[in-house]
Amino acid sequence: MINFNGDIVSHDASLLAQNRAFLYGDAVFETVKIAGSKILFLEDHYFRLMSSMRVVRMEIPMNFTMEYFEEQILFLAKIKNLEISARARITVYRNDGGYYLPQNNTVSFLISAESLDNTLYSINQKEYEVDLFKDFYIARQLLSSIKTTNKIINITGSIFANENGLDNCLLLNDSKNVIEALQGNIFMLKGNTLITPPVSEGCLNGVMRKQILALAKKIENLEVVEEVISPFDLQKADELFITNVIKGIQPITKYRKKEFTVNLSKKLVQKLNESIF
Numbered sequence: 001m002i003n004f005n006g007d008i009v010s011h012d013a014s015l016l017a018q019n020r021a022f023l024y025g026d027a028v029f030e031t032v033k034i035a036g037s038k039i040l041f042l043e044d045h046y047f048r049l050m051s052s053m054r055v056v057r058m059e060i061p062m063n064f065t066m067e068y069f070e071e072q073i074l075f076l077a078k079i080k081n082l083e084i085s086a087r088a089r090i091t092v093y094r095n096d097g098g099y100y101l102p103q104n105n106t107v108s109f110l111i112s113a114e115s116l117d118n119t120l121y122s123i124n125q126k127e128y129e130v131d132l133f134k135d136f137y138i139a140r141q142l143l144s145s146i147k148t149t150n151k152i153i154n155i156t157g158s159i160f161a162n163e164n165g166l167d168n169c170l171l172l173n174d175s176k177n178v179i180e181a182l183q184g185n186i187f188m189l190k191g192n193t194l195i196t197p198p199v200s201e202g203c204l205n206g207v208m209r210k211q212i213l214a215l216a217k218k219i220e221n222l223e224v225v226e227e228v229i230s231p232f233d234l235q236k237a238d239e240l241f242i243t244n245v246i247k248g249i250q251p252i253t254k255y256r257k258k259e260f261t262v263n264l265s266k267k268l269v270q271k272l273n274e275s276i277f
Contacts, residue, residue: 002111032089033086034085039070048205061106086114137171137176144202179201192222240252
């Protein structure tokens with residue numbers, strides 16, 4: 001079942017026939033975590049979605065308020081008995097009409113949801129190895145910082161990682177700097193400095209990225225900066241980790257021959273759970 005424009009319906013192939021999200025990638029989306037009948041970081045998700053719609057010049061419906069956004073997601077979660085812990089995705093796409101030039105600038109949305117095992121965020125203690133994905137690069141532009149349904153680089157990068165026995169890959173921009181992982185933002189600890197690339201480098205303007213930046217700035221004797229990360233910097237790092245709203249923090253334990261600690265990751269996960277629950 002999905003929530004299609006406020007109605008609970010079964011999956012229907014007719015939704016794809018003239019769907020511009022399917023035909024042209026003319027859509028934006030948000031993935032949220034539900035915990036105890038609450039959408040975590042609701043305001044941040046809502047405003048990022050609104051900003052994304054404006055960037056791609058979609059018409060924002062008058063009723064598409066933050067309260068409506070929340071109500072529609074939790075409505076589906078309740079119907080599917082997923083209120084305790086779940087992930088939900090809302091996809092907003094331009095309605096049928098036209099080819100590359102839309103003939104109808106109004107939008108529709110659909111919401112899907114599935115259960116998650118844990119309400120609290122936790123650290124995965126298993127080995128987690130990454131490497132660079134260099135087949136394609138991400139442009140340093142505004143479109144790279146929003147979540148659209150054009151994720152072909154992430155898809156091909158995921159296939160590359162699977163073929164090479166990696167848990168994830170790090171993506172590069174057109175200046176060959178490291179900007180993010182396949183499924184989240186990247187953070188690097190060097191000494192007492194925590195570094196993440198600025199959004200202007202082409203990385204996703206992540207919701208969890210924002211939370212971690214705020215929490216890290218409260219840790220005594222830790223400097224937090226947004227700076228360019230080159231591939232050479234990774235070898236000098238003490239710790240690397242990936243952030244997104246579903247997993248929270250995923251420590252990287254190995255990059256090529258370099259192995260990393262997970263001490264700051266553990267501290268930040270604890271502070272993250274305290275701030276939420």
